[in-house]
Structure formats: structure tokens, C-alpha cells
Amino acid sequence: MTPGEHAEAVIESLGISSVEELDVEAIAFDAGVEVVYEQLSGCEATLVGVGDRAIATINPSSYRGRERFSVAHELGHWTLHRGRSFRCRVDAVEDNFSSSTALEKEADTFASHLLMPASLFHEALRGVDRPNFKQLSDVAQRFETSLTATALRLVGVDTLxxxxxxxxxxxxxxxxxxxxxxxxxxxxxxxxxxxxxxxxxxxxxxxxxxxxxxxxxxxxxxxxxxxxxxxxxxxxxxxxxxxxxxxxxxxxxxAGFDPTVGNRKYNEHGSYLAPRGRR
Ligand SMILES: [Zn+2]
Structure with missing residues (x-):
């Protein structure tokens, strides 16, 4: 299972069928993770687990979307990377998005699917065929997610x-x-x-x-x-x-393959080529 599928499976097993039911602390609690809000220095969230219980400590934020993403991110570590402890900089999805750590990206993907499960996200986007930031921020408000996380989820569902x-x-x-x-x-x-x-x-x-x-x-x-x-x-x-x-x-x-663009990441067969000097 991919990290996204793991998160979707959690949502499905809980029988969550509306955006209002996406209570991230309750979902974490059900998985054995107690969420504590406490000022942290040098990181935005930590996860410490013993046996089948864990404590996720989250840096309080005036911005609820950030807190929710942090909780979902730590729950992702708990679900996917059990047995390890984490100190995370999950203060903004874009920071992790550009991070090179594979485990951080997995936890982000998990979080993104947990907070915006495919079926509910599709439902929220129904009728949107040419998306704009007004629509995306309405969706973000409904899901209590950041605009960036919501826009990235739109890319991820690959419908537009x-x-x-x-x-x-x-x-x-x-x-x-x-x-x-x-x-x-x-x-x-x-x-x-x-x-x-x-x-x-x-x-x-x-x-x-x-x-x-x-x-x-x-x-x-x-x-x-x-x-x-x-x-x-x-x-x-x-x-x-x-x-x-x-x-x-x-x-x-x-449009077909274009060999004229420089420093490509993909060759003509669509294979990934390691980027040089460019992320
Ligand atoms: Zn992390």
C-alpha cells in the first residue's frame, strides 16, 4: 500500500463519510496517538511511541490548518514508520514538499490523503472544471487545510x-x-x-x-x-x-516529446533522469 492508500484505508475503516467527520485528533486517538499541544523549539511536531501508544506533541499555531496538518503528518509516521521517533518541521507543506527526506514526504502524502480523502475531495470539487484560487480557498476552508496543501491535492487527484x-x-x-x-x-x-x-x-x-x-x-x-x-x-x-x-x-x-528543452528530468521514453543543478 502507498502512504496515500494507507490514509484512505484509515478513513474507510472509520466509516467517515463527510468533511465534518474529519476530526484529526479523534482519528489519531483511535490509532493510539495522544495529541498534546505544547510549545516546541527547533521543530514543529514530535512523535514518541512506546509499544502501541504514542504521544504527538504539536507546536500550537493560530492557524488551524497547520495544526491539523501536523497531527496528520505525525499520525502518518506512526502508521508508516512505527518504532521510530520523529522531530518534524511540518510547519508548512511547501517546506516539506521541497524536503529531500523520503520519510517526511511519505508522512506528508499520508496527511494530505487523511485530511482530504479522495471521495470527499472529489465531491467538494464537483462542478469545478476550470479551477481558480477562490474555489480552492473555499475547499481549503471546508477541509481546514492550507491553500498550498489543497492545491497540491488537486494536482494529486489528477482530474484536471x-x-x-x-x-x-x-x-x-x-x-x-x-x-x-x-x-x-x-x-x-x-x-x-x-x-x-x-x-x-x-x-x-x-x-x-x-x-x-x-x-x-x-x-x-x-x-x-x-x-x-x-x-x-x-x-x-x-x-x-x-x-x-x-x-x-x-x-x-x-504534444509529443520535446528534445529541445535543456536540463531535462525525463528522457524520450518518459524515464526519470536525475536533475542537475535544479530541483
Ligand atoms: Zn515528519
């Missing part, structure tokens, strides 16, 4: 042709694309001056709606100028913007 990316002025921090979006589309390392993200990042100009944009503002591919995408962005903490790209043009989804 979306790419989520985080940029700062220093460049691309991380990205995630729905599985059915071809890996040939290669994001630029820094935000393009023509993008709405640039306006937000450098001029503080809000990007209230999903707007049409030439694909060559986003992708390095030489044929990108033949296509249009939809773009919206929001500011995250500090000097970062979260970008949502919606690939409405089905031709972009059937």
Missing part, C-alpha cells in the same frame, strides 16, 4: 490539467503537475516579465481571476508560443508566490 508552482524572486522553488500533463512542458527557472506572477512578485499587483496567458510566459519549450494557458497566482509567506496554471488547450496534453 493543472500545474502548481512556487516561485520567489530567486526563482522556481518547487512544482507539481497532474500526472496526465506531459512532462515535456518545462517550466522556466524564473518568473517571466510577461506573467501575472511577475506583476504580483515585483509590483504587488493582485491576480484576482484566472487569466489567459501565452504559454511561452511559462514554459521554455520553443513551441510554447503556439499555445495559451490560464494563470492565476497568490502571495504566500514572505517573498513567494503560488502559481496555478491550467492547460485548457487539449493540444498541449497530446
Amino acid at each position: 490539467p493543472v500545474i502548481i508552482a512556487c516561485y520567489s524572486k530567486a526563482g522556481l522553488r518547487w512544482q507539481a503537475a497532474a500526472k496526465h500533463v506531459p512532462r515535456r512542458w518545462y517550466l522556466k527557472d524564473t518568473v517571466d516579465e510577461d506573467s501575472f506572477a511577475y506583476d504580483l512578485l515585483y509590483e504587488g499587483k493582485e491576480c484576482r481571476i484566472l487569466g489567459k496567458q501565452s504559454a511561452d510566459a511559462w514554459f521554455t519549450n520553443s513551441d510554447a508560443d503556439r499555445y495559451e494557458v490560464f494563470e492565476q497566482c497568490v502571495r504566500l509567506r514572505g517573498d513567494e508566490v503560488l502559481v496555478l496554471l491550467y492547460l485548457a488547450d487539449s493540444k498541449m496534453l497530446s
Whole structure:
């Protein structure tokens, strides 16, 4: 079972069938994990287990989405990595998302499925065919999750042709694309001056709606100028913007391998190649 399947199985075994029933402390308690909120230094959450009981200590936050994610993350460690203790920096999903630790990523995936189980998430997204941040933040509010975690879950369920990316002025921090979006589309390392993200990042100009944009503002591919995408962005903490790209043009989804983009992560057979100098 994958970490996501583990989490979905927990939800199913508890018979949870509505968003309101996603009480993460109760779910943890049922699994033998007592949740304690206590100021921690140097980390956001810890897990200490003895036998079949464990205590998850969570740094209190005024932001409930963060606390919930931390609890679900520790429960992920308890379910997937029993027998070990953890000190985690689960203060923001994006930090772990860019973390290289496999166990942290597994706990994050578990948390994301536990807090947004597939069936309930699909239900919440019913009727959404061209997603925007307003809709995503409504969904995030319902599930009490962060906007970033919710956007990443949207990518994970792979129902819509979306790419989520985080940029700062220093460049691309991380990205995630729905599985059915071809890996040939290669994001630029820094935000393009023509993008709405640039306006937000450098001029503080809000990007209230999903707007049409030439694909060559986003992708390095030489044929990108033949296509249009939809773009919206929001500011995250500090000097970062979260970008949502919606690939409405089905031709972009059937475009073949592009050998012209440099420093690729995938070869023409779709095999993963270790990235060089780029995450
Ligand atoms: Zn962890």
C-alpha cells in the first residue's frame, strides 16, 4: 500500500463519510496517538511511541490548518514508520514538499490523503472544471487545510490539467503537475516579465481571476508560443508566490516529446533522469 492508500484505508475503516467527520485528533486517538499541544523549539511536531501508544506533541499555531496538518503528518509516521521517533518541521507543506527526506514526504502524502480523502475531495470539487484560487480557498476552508496543501491535492487527484508552482524572486522553488500533463512542458527557472506572477512578485499587483496567458510566459519549450494557458497566482509567506496554471488547450496534453528543452528530468521514453543543478 502507498502512504496515500494507507490514509484512505484509515478513513474507510472509520466509516467517515463527510468533511465534518474529519476530526484529526479523534482519528489519531483511535490509532493510539495522544495529541498534546505544547510549545516546541527547533521543530514543529514530535512523535514518541512506546509499544502501541504514542504521544504527538504539536507546536500550537493560530492557524488551524497547520495544526491539523501536523497531527496528520505525525499520525502518518506512526502508521508508516512505527518504532521510530520523529522531530518534524511540518510547519508548512511547501517546506516539506521541497524536503529531500523520503520519510517526511511519505508522512506528508499520508496527511494530505487523511485530511482530504479522495471521495470527499472529489465531491467538494464537483462542478469545478476550470479551477481558480477562490474555489480552492473555499475547499481549503471546508477541509481546514492550507491553500498550498489543497492545491497540491488537486494536482494529486489528477482530474484536471493543472500545474502548481512556487516561485520567489530567486526563482522556481518547487512544482507539481497532474500526472496526465506531459512532462515535456518545462517550466522556466524564473518568473517571466510577461506573467501575472511577475506583476504580483515585483509590483504587488493582485491576480484576482484566472487569466489567459501565452504559454511561452511559462514554459521554455520553443513551441510554447503556439499555445495559451490560464494563470492565476497568490502571495504566500514572505517573498513567494503560488502559481496555478491550467492547460485548457487539449493540444498541449497530446504534444509529443520535446528534445529541445535543456536540463531535462525525463528522457524520450518518459524515464526519470536525475536533475542537475535544479530541483
Ligand atoms: Zn515528519
